[in-house]
Structure formats: C-alpha cells, structure tokens
Amino acid sequence: MDQSITLHRREFLKTTTGLLTGLVAAGSSLALLAPGRAWAVDLTALSSAEAATLMIVARTIIPHDKLDDAAYALVIQAVDADASNDEKTRQMIQEGIAGLGAGFVGSAESERVEALKKMEASGFFQTMRRKTLQVLYANPIAYAYFGYEGEAFSKGGYLFRGFNDLRWLPEVPLADSGPLPV
C-alpha cells in the first residue's frame, strides 16, 4: 500500500467503516498526475459494498467511460462524509442503496438507467446527482481529462497562453477587437 494514493486525508479518530480501492488505468489522465498505480479511499459511514454500489450509481448518472474510477471515488468520498456528519443523510443513502436491490450492480446500463429513472424524484437520487455534478468535475483528474487548464493568474493569465489561438475562423478586425496590451 505504500505505493497507493490516499485521495484525501481524513480525521484519524473516526472509525473506518469501509474502503474503496482501485488501480490507475495506464495511459489515463490520472496516470500523468499520480505517483503510484493504486488509490484508496477510506470510509467513515458506508461499507465497502455500499460504496461500490454508489460508484456504479455515479457512473450511471454521469457516464464518462474513460474517466478514471478515482474521480468517481471522490464523489463517493464526499457522499460518505455527508453521511458521516448527518444521521438522516446516512439513513437516506443506505435506504436508497438497499432500494436499488441486489441485482442493480450487475445489470446492464439500460436496466440501471430504468431503475434510477423510477427514483428520479427521491432524495437519494437527487443527492447522488447533485454530489456527482459538484465533485466529479472539480478535481485535478477531471481537469486533466477534459483539458481544462484552471486558474491562470499564477502563470500570467492566458494572454500569452492561447486566449486567442483559434485559427479555424477569420481573424476579427481590429476595430471590433483591440490591441494586445504592452
């Protein structure tokens, strides 16, 4: 495990209830960022099996097939943290997982979509959708995958790093544009 990445440092005093682990896919965007080949997320409210089910739920809600599992694991970690901090949330999440039934994890995507559509109005689904949208795109793994370059102040902005490098359309006449600052 000394080669593994702990995705987020947690409070040490909390009892670990489960573990979510995975491998960094070769050639993936995470492989460029990560020092090791394996990652691990420890859980403080959910069991390993519950977290694994939520991974499938998140991947069904927002399916980016080539995006590393580690990015989705950050979503599950955030859900687990909320469940750990709030008893009602924990109940809602665990009941939601139970409501999916044992066959959910192994079923085809179309069947999983059908199952989730039926519970679209539920607090469980709404929470999972919201958390997935909040967390999945807000981390370095996603930035690398989607090609998003993030903050630029520390690098002098995009002024000399491609803010106007589009060449597949005509250049804008100076009257409608403006000079580069000097």
Next chain:
Amino acid sequence: MARIDLNDDGAVVIIGSGAGGGTLAHELTRRGIQVVLLEAGKRQSMASFSQVPGEAFQQLTWLDTRTQSGNWGTARDFPGLPAWHCKTVGGTTVHWTASTPRLEPWELRAKSTYGHVPGTSLIDWPISYPELKNYYLLAERRLGVTRRNGMPGLPASNNFKVMHAGAKKLGYKRVHTGHMAINSRSHDGRGFCIQQGFCVQGCKMGAKWSTLYTEIPSAEATGKLDLRIECRAMRIEHGNNGRVNAVVYRDSQGQEQRQKARLVCVAGNGIETPRLLLLSESAKFPQGLANSSDQVGRNYCHQIVGYIWGIFEKPVYSWRGATVAGVVEDEVLNDPQRGFVGGYRIELVALDLPTMPQVGLPYGWGRDFASIMEEYRNIAGLLINGEDMPRSENRITLNPKVKDAFGLPAANVHVDEHPNDQALRKHAQGQMSKMYQALGAKRTFPGPSLPATHNTCTARMSADPRDGVTNGWGQTHDIPNLFISDGSMMSTPGSANPTLTIVALVLRQAEYIGRQMAAGKI
C-alpha cells in the same frame, strides 16, 4: 480611517459597499462628509481571492436563507438561490463580469415607447437621457470603460472569434469586444487584463473595476470614512418627525449596535434594500419605511438572462480570457414586429469546468449529459441580457414562515414571467442558435435561467409618488433624509447590464446630497 461615535448624529450611514454604496461613500467623503459604511460581508483582497471556483463562490456570495415562488425557471432549477450577488466589501463589483453599456434614450421612456402592455407596471423614468448622459460620461472615466475616452477595446478571445463570425453570418453590424470596465491597458494605478477568465472569482490583477480596490480605499484616504465590516443592518429607525435618525445593526461579534445618522442611504442590492425597508416597519410606518405607495419590493426586475451553447468540431477553449468581453448590439431596439417590446444584448460567456455542469446546463443526466461535457473544449457560449417587464406582483416580500440566521423574516422572491419576457427569450435563443448553426455547429442547446444578478426596480424612481418609492434623485418620496443608492432605484431595467447606470445615478445623487446638506435641507 475615521472612527465615528455611535451617538454622533452628524454622519451619513450607507448600507452596502458595492457599485452604489461604495461609490457613494467615496463621493460623499471627498466632499468632506463623514460616512459610516456598513458592510455585511468580510473584506477580501486581490491576494485572498480563491482560485478554486467552489471556494470562491462560498467566499463571495450572499448565501443567507431566501425563498422564492412563481413560474420562472430559477425557482425550479435553483430553489435555494434566487439571486447570485455578493456579500463582501465591494459587493457585487467583486464578482461582476464588468460589462458597462449605457441605457438607450428610449429605454428611459419605457411606458411611452412601448405603449400599454397589459399585465405590466411600466413607467417612464423621471429623469431624461441628456441629464443621465452627463453622469454616464463621468462614470465611464471613473471606471476606465473600454472604447470610451481613448481606452482601447479588449483583444478578441477565441470565444469572441466564434461569436463575431456567427454574428457576421447573420448580418449583424454592431459586434465588438464590448464596453468593459476592465483595463485594456494600465489605468488608475491598476494593471491591465491578462485574460485569466476568472472574473467571477474576483480579479487578482485588479484590472476589473471594483469598489473594493478603487472607491473604498479612495474614501478611506480622505479620513472621513468609517467602514464597518461584518456589520448587518437590522432596521432603520426614525424620530417623531418622521425622519430617519439611526440604523440598528449586528456587529461582527453578533452584538446589536445603534448608529445615529443624519442621513441614511440604502444600497443592499435589489432584494435586501426593499427587505430592510419592510423590516423597518413602525407604528408610524406600519407598511415599512418609504412605503406609503405600497411600491416597496414591487416591480422586481432581473433581466432575461440565459445561455446558448454551441458544440464545434474544433477546440474553442472558451475559459481562456475575459469572461464576458463580447457583445452584439443589433437587437437593442424596440421593434414590436419581433413579437415583443424592448431589446436585448447578446453577450459572450464561458464557465469554468466545475461550474459548467452545475449552472450552465439544463437539468439532466445520463449519456446525453455526459456527451455534452465530453465536448467541453469545443463549446462556445453566448448569454442573453434582455429587458424584462415590471409587474406589480413580481416582488420581494418578507416570508413570515422562514427566518434568517438573525431571526428576521427571510426575503421571498416572487416572479411570474410576462409573455413578453418569454417571447423575448425565445427570439434571442433563436438568433443565438442561428449564429452558431451558421458556422456549422454540431449541436446548439440552451442552458437554464440563472439565479438573478441584475436585481433592480424594487424601490424605483417615479415622477408620481403613487408609482414608486423615490424621486429622480433616489430620495424617498416619504422621508427626505432616506435615500436609495443602488439598482433598486432604477425605474425600469432596460437591456443594459445595470452597474454603469447605478454608478451614474449615484454620482448624480452624491452631488444632490452634498448641495442639500450644505443648504441645510437634509
């Protein structure tokens, strides 16, 4: 910085430090007038602005409990967040995207121009365009607006190149990188725009005008300003003579304080300003302060705002560069042949990766949603900024059932869209989609209506005291030493982003207050 005693009844108390309150504080202090400036939020700086979008949102946004109702899309898509404005020193000028067009002369004569539009409460402004124009000229110099006074336009970004090419395909003529309060070259002791694309998170270059690092430090330098941060106004009090004489607030320690005042100017943005007037009800003013007309909180306008996105074959990298530096002005006209009155601007827009799926895209999930995000590099963006119709029942009220953290009734924002609003949005979305389709976009699609940032008209200026809350100076009809000093005083919203107009109105108001105080009238 001045320290003004709580019992000093000679000072002007301004509530809110944004475009209106921050500018007014500078204008009054430089005239030698003592000002207490109450700001509910904390003080950030170019150094402290977070560059993590989610953190920046938490750092700057007014997130107090609010409720909403009505048929507008924001109530459905963002139930807990009807409006997106700031709680921080500098107010919403910290996160604004700095588009600073003027209103058109005919937009100040909305009722006369549009005629009778059933279901609206349109009025004409009590001031003329030539009168306002003098102050636009002053405001444009103050803010360093591009394409004015020799300040060059900002250079075209990738996202703007797409906008420009599409607009030209449709035959639009007035297409450029906008009138922006963003330095295209060093100005006013501040640097130039380095195209960070992080306008909304607070400009770490200070190239974008904000009262945080322009007007407020200038006011502090006069030695006449007492800025009190994390101080939340709770109510405005008055004497037996019906004039206001104090503001009660909670300080940063949660202690209640009472600052005496010669004059009170309310600049808390278009939702909190009427809320504070309503919260200040008394035996003498049972409907709230300055509300004998029952117009406080009514006629709430927010402008029609919404996205059109286009997915292209090749990369756009829309996040690189000043967020809203681009405009098409050809639809800023009143042409009822289009099926609606009033005009709209087409403005440039981009969203950072974490924000895009949360506020940029319509509700959805699954393969289709993911397939849009897979194209993030290749997405170009446009934003509508159009005039919405004032309606008497679109209003800010106190929610008797929901309280904020201070135990005060939360603001409820009610908006039922007028058919004119919907026709304008439909037309704008159609034109914007055509712009992208003319360039061979693979797909175009609309985003949701955003939480409102252009909150206006809720304590509006009116020639007839029965139609509004203030006269043409922003002085309330009922109480001569109570002023409205933000977008709440606008009579109608027009189709221009409101900040330049707010600054112009406040520059004009400051002259009036100075004259009236010198003459001993207030």
